[in-house]
Amino acid sequence: MLRLYTTLILLLLTICSGRAQDMTCEADSALLASDFIVSPTPYVNDTLGEGIVEPACINVSYSKQFIVRAPNTFIFNTFVLNVDSFVVDSLINLPLGMTYECSNPDCVILADSIACITISGTPTDGNQPGDYDLAIALTVHIGDFSIEANFPDPALAPGTYTLTLNPEGDTSCQMTTPTFDVASGETGMQIFPNPVSEILNVNWISKQHGAGHIELRNIAGALIQRKDISYITGQNQYELPLGHLQSGMYLVGIKTNEGSSWKRIIKRE
Numbered sequence: 001m002l003r004l005y006t007t008l009i010l011l012l013l014t015i016c017s018g019r020a021q022d023m024t025c026e027a028d029s030a031l032l033a034s035d036f037i038v039s040p041t042p043y044v045n046d047t048l049g050e051g052i053v054e055p056a057c058i059n060v061s062y063s064k065q066f067i068v069r070a071p072n073t074f075i076f077n078t079f080v081l082n083v084d085s086f087v088v089d090s091l092i093n094l095p096l097g098m099t100y101e102c103s104n105p106d107c108v109i110l111a112d113s114i115a116c117i118t119i120s121g122t123p124t125d126g127n128q129p130g131d132y133d134l135a136i137a138l139t140v141h142i143g144d145f146s147i148e149a150n151f152p153d154p155a156l157a158p159g160t161y162t163l164t165l166n167p168e169g170d171t172s173c174q175m176t177t178p179t180f181d182v183a184s185g186e187t188g189m190q191i192f193p194n195p196v197s198e199i200l201n202v203n204w205i206s207k208q209h210g211a212g213h214i215e216l217r218n219i220a221g222a223l224i225q226r227k228d229i230s231y232i233t234g235q236n237q238y239e240l241p242l243g244h245l246q247s248g249m250y251l252v253g254i255k256t257n258e259g260s261s262w263k264r265i266i267k268r269e
Contacts, residue, residue, distance in 0.1 A: 043264075044159040052134075053251060053262045055164040056095065056123055063120040064163075066136075072112035083111040084141045091117075092135040092150065095165055097124035123165055132163045189254060195266040200240040204254055204261075209233050212256035214240060224250070231256060242267055 043051025056062040068088075073080050088107035091100045098121035102109075109115045117136075135150045152159045189204040202214060209232045216225040224245075229238060240252065245267045253262040 043162065051159070051264065052161050052163050053264050055166050055170075057166045057170055058123050058125060058127060058129065058168040060168070061120070061122045062098070063118060066117040066119075067114060068109055068117060069114040070109050070111050081142050084143065085110045086138050086140040088117060089137040089139055089148075091119055092137055093132050094119060094134065095123040095132055095163070096126045097121045125168075127165055129165050129167045132165055134161045134163055189261045189263060191252060191263050191265060194263075195268045196242055197268050198241070198243040200242050200252065200265060202238045202240055202252065202254065204231075204236050206231050206233060206236055206256060207258065210257045212254065214238060215251075215253045215255065216240070216242075217251040217253070218248075 052064065054064075070083060070086055073082055085108055088100075088102055088109070094100070098119055100117055100119045103116040103118075107117070119134075135152060137148070137150050140147045140149065152161065189202070191203075192201050194200075209230075211228065211230050213226055213228045215223060215227075217223055227240075242250075247267055247269055250265050250267055251262050252265055253260055
């Protein structure tokens with residue numbers, strides 16, 4: 001069973017930010033990192049996985065998109081089993097005022113295909129600020145039987161997808177609307193190396209030229225550094241000096257006329 005559940009880890013999630021007013025997304029395989037079925041992976045102990053970077057705020061609209069790809073087979077013991085489909089049954093522990101929608105009818109994702117799940121809405125005053133550990137409840141259909149599982153799960157798929165909900169008016173609220181992910185795929189924001197000691201390279205492709213800025217924030221969302229930049233149509237590159245920072249986890253973001261994107265980085269000595 002361990003190999004079965006390990007395979008389930010490879011079924012889900014590419015998280016990408018979406019515009020807060022847009023409940024739809026296009027299931028584009030280019031938005032998946034080229035070497036992974038799951039991208040980004042769940043956040044684990046400050047060392048592995050990106051998790052959910054952008055916080056949400058009470059009474060501020062928020063949107064997050066998942067790109068999901070299901071394999072057509074997986075190995076259980078020594079047997080190759082054919083996946084028919086899996087069904088997203090629910091999103092567990094969403095804050096009040098938020099819901100989810102799938103790009104596929106009835107949230108059914110056929111084997112060897114991709115789809116989108118969008119969570120969106122405006123968290124209400126009925127929520128308590130804090131961390132909400134989200135999970136996807138799904139059913140995997142294999143021939144005449146099915147398997148129910150949650151992703152992630154401490155016993156089966158280590159890590160978390162934690163959505164931080166901040167109070168209304170918190171300084172981090174400006175990070176949530178609008179958001180436009182340029183974090184994955186051929187047109188995506190790329191950062192390297194990560195972990196980083198001295199210089200972080202930030203690369204992205206823009207559809208237009210203009211002026212914007214790069215921000216560095218701590219993991220709580222507090223602004224540490226902001227640099228105004230000019231960017232061109234096409235490939236852009238910026239070097240961000242980080243040698244002065246203490247070791248730890250930070251957020252790096254690009255804000256342009258097209259929106260914003262955020263990445264979690266680890267700073268090491």
